[in-house]
Amino acid sequence: ASTMKRSLALTLYLAMAARRSAEKTTRPDARPDGQLIWIHAGEGATLQSLGRLAERLVREPIHPQILMTAEGRTPPDQGAAPFATFVDILPRDRLDAVGAFLDHWHPDLAFFAGTSLPPALIVETHARAIPLILADVKITGETIGRWRWRKGMIGALLSRFTHILAQDPQSAAKVAKLGGRGVDVTVSGRIEETTEPLPCNEAEHHTLAQLVQTRPVWLSVGCPQSEQDAVLAAHAEAMRKAHRMLLIFATENPTQAQALNERMTREGWIVGQRSRDEEPDPDVQLYIADAEGELGLWYRLAPVTYMGGTLMQDGAGRNPFEPAALGSAIVHGPNTAPYPDAYARLGAASASRQVATPAELSDAVCDLIAPDRAAILAHNAWSVSSGGAEVAERVVRLMSAALGRHPAQEAAV
Numbered sequence: 001a002s003t004m005k006r007s008l009a010l011t012l013y014l015a016m017a018a019r020r021s022a023e024k025t026t027r028p029d030a031r032p033d034g035q036l037i038w039i040h041a042g043e044g045a046t047l048q049s050l051g052r053l054a055e056r057l058v059r060e061p062i063h064p065q066i067l068m069t070a071e072g073r074t075p076p077d078q079g080a081a082p083f084a085t086f087v088d089i090l091p092r093d094r095l096d097a098v099g100a101f102l103d104h105w106h107p108d109l110a111f112f113a114g115t116s117l118p119p120a121l122i123v124e125t126h127a128r129a130i131p132l133i134l135a136d137v138k139i140t141g142e143t144i145g146r147w148r149w150r151k152g153m154i155g156a157l158l159s160r161f162t163h164i165l166a167q168d169p170q171s172a173a174k175v176a177k178l179g180g181r182g183v184d185v186t187v188s189g190r191i192e193e194t195t196e197p198l199p200c201n202e203a204e205h206h207t208l209a210q211l212v213q214t215r216p217v218w219l220s221v222g223c224p225q226s227e228q229d230a231v232l233a234a235h236a237e238a239m240r241k242a243h244r245m246l247l248i249f250a251t252e253n254p255t256q257a258q259a260l261n262e263r264m265t266r267e268g269w270i271v272g273q274r275s276r277d278e279e280p281d282p283d284v285q286l287y288i289a290d291a292e293g294e295l296g297l298w299y300r301l302a303p304v305t306y307m308g309g310t311l312m313q314d315g316a317g318r319n320p321f322e323p324a325a326l327g328s329a330i331v332h333g334p335n336t337a338p339y340p341d342a343y344a345r346l347g348a349a350s351a352s353r354q355v356a357t358p359a360e361l362s363d364a365v366c367d368l369i370a371p372d373r374a375a376i377l378a379h380n381a382w383s384v385s386s387g388g389a390e391v392a393e394r395v396v397r398l399m400s401a402a403l404g405r406h407p408a409q410e411a412a413v
Contacts, residue, residue, distance in 0.1 A: 132162055219328065329352075
């Protein structure tokens, strides 16, 4: 643990915070039984990445409950967090508001991500012997400018954290300088938005891999009807260069699957359909993968995945880290909602191929028929995904260790 630093500026701030009266706030839920980890998304942190971290945490043997807060006067979107995660509004930085918040939730561990340091909240949490961890810290010129005017206070606040995890060595050095010699700061990397590899039936995977092992294969996932023509045109063009090319068209919409089968059969394609117990036999050109919960299987079989919805609609329905985690090269259009950060990271790492038009989609698929070209993208995508997973694993181990040293607190009555 670090040596707590004193600060006249912090003392004056807390005196002012004690005089302010907080508005009455009704908590949205009762405090759950068991150990509770409070995760706060501060400035520079993303709810998506912290939501994935929370998903990893709830699988720990202690099965902790999760409370999430975010900057501002609204609770975080529960869609970014695991099912049954509790959300609340961050209290105003006044001692009575902070006290009411902590009295209600009694967190066993407080995990702050980013560079927001609310003084009263940190001091009160520390005073209750609740371990504090600060993570995902990246010190930019803007951060230094914001912190410089209250340098002594920042040092006193940093000294109250049990552990501080910085994204890079430069940020770690600046935090250590501000916090003093007693501050426990290490470089952990950035907490990234990733996904756990989707599972699959290994026997099915082995059988299908044997069936398609010598064929070039690509996958279209979540493709809306408006993009079907573009995907099929790309496949037709690719087949001119590799006549044994197989397109796996993954959809969990039975109505769409049936309509697609009828259209393709009518247009002369040789079609197989999973829900009819048909196999992607050597003569099948388009295979409709319409069984529920099998995307992990198709990502493993296809060296290239097109993320449907990104070319002509508002965005994809699937996270691009799903194929990335399983070594499938990613092709996508310009519309990257609701995963813009994930696509940006993959693009920066040369781990995906962005196309702007149906014609470019055809060119990309034809280019990636070459196994070595698809393998480069796939390897880069896997590296980004696994690197993010390693950071998350390190953070989870640290949090679990902190909880192990801190006795569970009684639930509020």
